[in-house]
Amino acid sequence: MKKPAVSKAKSQSEYQSNAWLASTSSHATLFERLSVMRLSGITTDIFIVSFWLAIWQVGRIVEYTDHASVWFPAAGFTFSCFLVIGIRASLPIMIAAILTTLWNGHHYELALSDRELIWGGVLFGFAHMLPYYVGASLLSFLARKQDITTPQLIVSFLLIGCISSLLTTKLVLVSLVFSGQMAMSEMSIAFLPFWIGDMAGVVVLAPLLAGMLTKFYINSKIDLLPFSQFNSPSLASFFKKVSINLLLIFFIMLLAKLTGSRDSAFAIFFLAITHMWIACTESPKLNVISLAISSVFIVLLVHFFSLMDHVKVYQFALNVIAANALFGIAIPQLQADNQLLKDRVFIDTLTQAYTREYLTQRAELEIAQSHESGSPLFFVIFDLDKFKLINDELGHIDGDHALKRLSATTKAILRKTDIFARYGGDEFVLLLPDITEDKALKLVDKIRTAINAITVARMKLSSSFGITKLAPEDTLESLIKRADTALYVSKKEGGNSVTLG
Numbered sequence: 100m101k102k103p104a105v106s107k108a109k110s111q112s113e114y115q116s117n118a119w120l121a122s123t124s125s126h127a128t129l130f131e132r133l134s135v136m137r138l139s140g141i142t143t144d145i146f147i148v149s150f151w152l153a154i155w156q157v158g159r160i161v162e163y164t165d166h167a168s169v170w171f172p173a174a175g176f177t178f179s180c181f182l183v184i185g186i187r188a189s190l191p192i193m194i195a196a197i198l199t200t201l202w203n204g205h206h207y208e209l210a211l212s213d214r215e216l217i218w219g220g221v222l223f224g225f226a227h228m229l230p231y232y233v234g235a236s237l238l239s240f241l242a243r244k245q246d247i248t249t250p251q252l253i254v255s256f257l258l259i260g261c262i263s264s265l266l267t268t269k270l271v272l273v274s275l276v277f278s279g280q281m282a283m284s285e286m287s288i289a290f291l292p293f294w295i296g297d298m299a300g301v302v303v304l305a306p307l308l309a310g311m312l313t314k315f316y317i318n319s320k321i322d323l324l325p326f327s328q329f330n331s332p333s334l335a336s337f338f339k340k341v342s343i344n345l346l347l348i349f350f351i352m353l354l355a356k357l358t359g360s361r362d363s364a365f366a367i368f369f370l371a372i373t374h375m376w377i378a379c380t381e382s383p384k385l386n387v388i389s390l391a392i393s394s395v396f397i398v399l400l401v402h403f404f405s406l407m408d409h410v411k412v413y414q415f416a417l418n419v420i421a422a423n424a425l426f427g428i429a430i431p432q433l434q435a436d437n438q439l440l441k442d443r444v445f446i447d448t449l450t451q452a453y454t455r456e457y458l459t460q461r462a463e464l465e466i467a468q469s470h471e472s473g474s475p476l477f478f479v480i481f482d483l484d485k486f487k488l489i490n491d492e493l494g495h496i497d498g499d500h501a502l503k504r505l506s507a508t509t510k511a512i513l514r515k516t517d518i519f520a521r522y523g524g525d526e527f528v529l530l531l532p533d534i535t536e537d538k539a540l541k542l543v544d545k546i547r548t549a550i551n552a553i554t555v556a557r558m559k560l561s562s563s564f565g566i567t568k569l570a571p572e573d574t575l576e577s578l579i580k581r582a583d584t585a586l587y588v589s590k591k592e593g594g595n596s597v598t599l600g
Contacts, residue, residue: 143184143316147191148198151176155199158300160402169398169410170417174264174297175304177228181235182305182321183312189228196224203280211279219278226270231301234263239321250429257302257422264297295414303394303421306387337377337385341392344373348396356404364409367397367416371423378427386428390421447521449499450506458520458528462575465518465532469569476569477539478578479529480586481546484561484594486525493556501555505562508549512542536568536599543597551595563589564597 154172162168173195180188200220204211211219241247241255272289275281281289313321347370355364370393378386394417400406401413445457453461462478469476483489483501490498502525509519509527518530531539543564553560565586567578585600592598 143187144191144194147180147184147188148195151192151195152198155195158296168296169401169414170299170303170394171293171296172300172304174227174231174267174300175302176300176308178231178235178260178263178301178305179309179312181228181232182239182309183316184318185236185239186232189232192228193221193224196220196227199223200280207280209280215279219274219280222274222278223271226274227267230263230266230270234259242321248429250426250433253425253429256306257425260301260305261298264301265294268294268297292411292414295411295418299394299414299417299421302418302425303390306425307391310384310387337381337389340373340377340381341389344370344377344389344393345396347373348393348400352397352400352404352406355406355409361409361412364406364412367413368419370416370420374420374424375427378424379430383428386424390424393420450502450521452506452510452527453518453520455520455522458518458522458530459575461518461520462530462578465530466569466573466575466578469532470571474533475535475539477529477531477534477536477566478569478582479531479539479543479564479566480522480526480579480582481529481543481562481564482524482526482586483550484563484590489555489558489560493558497556501553501560504553504555505550505560508553509546512546512549514542539566539568540597540599547595547597561595563594565589565600566597567600 151173154176158168158171158173177188177192180192197217197220200223201213201216203209204213204216204219209216238252238256238259242252247255268290272281272286272293276283276286309321348367351363351366351369354366374386374389374393377389381389397413397417401410406413445454446452447454465476468474483505486498486501489501502521505527506519506521509529513519513529514531516532518528518532520528520530522528529543531542534542543566547562547564550560550562563586565582565584565588567581567585569578581600585598588600589596589598
């Protein structure tokens with residue numbers, strides 16, 4: 100009997116339900132349970148409308164003039180929706196815009212009918228969405244480029260967020276005037292607080308909200324995986340830093356309340372220091388979480404302490420601190436990139452020994468220190484016997500394998516203070532500081548014996564060494580020349596030997 104077909108949507112739904120049940124039945128953590136919950140279809144629309152309205156209400160709580168709040172978190176959510184979900188998010192955001200316009204019309208007792216308010220809501224929705232959609236699309240395009248770096252992406256986000264919020268402010272104010280919700284004379288007064296509030300919503304909250312959406316939305320338009328990892332050695336350490344930050348915010352804003360001085364409000368910019376501390380020591384995800392926590396706390400204290408006279412200071416502070424902290428995200432990557440460049444210059448990729456460039460720099464330092472302190476320094480050049488024969492008979496892959504084995508064997512024997520570098524081809528160099536002649540010869544012979552024990556494709560390896568001691572008049576060039584001559588003697592005598600020159 101033929102089984103009835105199961106729709107793709109139903110299968111997907113059942114899969115998600117089973118995943119949820121499996122997670123709850125295996126004592127999964129709350130985070131694990133949430134991670135299998137996915138937004139798709141109508142659930143996405145409902146979520147966007149509900150969340151947009153919820154955070155709009157949060158922003159409305161701290162309004163200090165009509166249509167202007169300390170921040171506008173809905174702007175950050177709109178930007179992140181377009182960044183992650185794309186144009187599909189426009190319908191639920193439009194619905195939310197119409198609903199908020201209806202609410203505002205009745206709240207401010209505007210002399211407008213519901214039909215006029217709905218029309219005004221549509222205008223507001225388009226004015227609010229268009230710049231953020233264009234900005235988010237541009238940022239998404241840049242993020243997909245292979246050659247873009249984290250610092251470049253952060254700068255792009257900050258510039259796009261600033262310009263998008265500026266254009267949104269202008270368009271929204273025009274739409275409010277055009278729909279009769281605002282007098283023309285109020286535009287110039289509302290412009291700056293409106294813009295800075297919108298920009299704070301984008302710059303502070305969009306990174307966190309976008310990360311949240313990529314976790315729960317199935318068909319994300321952007322990959323924010325590098326920014327969604329915790330990578331924190333200790334959450335306790337993170338919470339300690341956040342607690343210190345919140346205490347600092349509280350006392351700074353309490354000082355502003357007690358003194359009533361506008362100048363004291365500027366102390367909030369000291370938060371740039373603590374947030375840079377968090378940015379440089381915690382993961383990008385925890386960094387943006389700390390930004391969100393601080394911004395919410397600042398906004399609530401502005402309302403609680405009635406600091407509306409200083410509100411523009413706090414608005415600018417939110418944006419500056421957020422930008423500063425986001426740049427801090429780039430510091431670990433810049434350090435990693437610098438280390439990678441150093442490794443490429445100073446570490447031989449095949450053998451993992453130091454390169455000739457590093458040897459030259461380090462040898463000059465060791466020679467100078469040895470001349471100054473009078474401590475002994477030995478210089479060794481060695482290579483594999485008949486390495487060309489290995490390459491010719493076994494092939495270059497086995498030849499490379501022989502060099503790797505030689506390198507690993509040598510490094511395992513050397514002291515921590517010794518320097519081991521690949522000089523070129525199968526030729527290697529050792530710098531042996533602060534060691535007696537007898538011990539240096541024994542160490543080198545131990546390496547020679549260990550190399551003799553290596554077999555590559557049934558061919559036993561052997562090596563020849565030339566060793567010399569630094570003299571008072573020596574330079575790096577003279578050491579190389581003398582050690583090279585000693586190596587030549589070892590080769591001439593049949594190889595697999597050590598010659599002191």
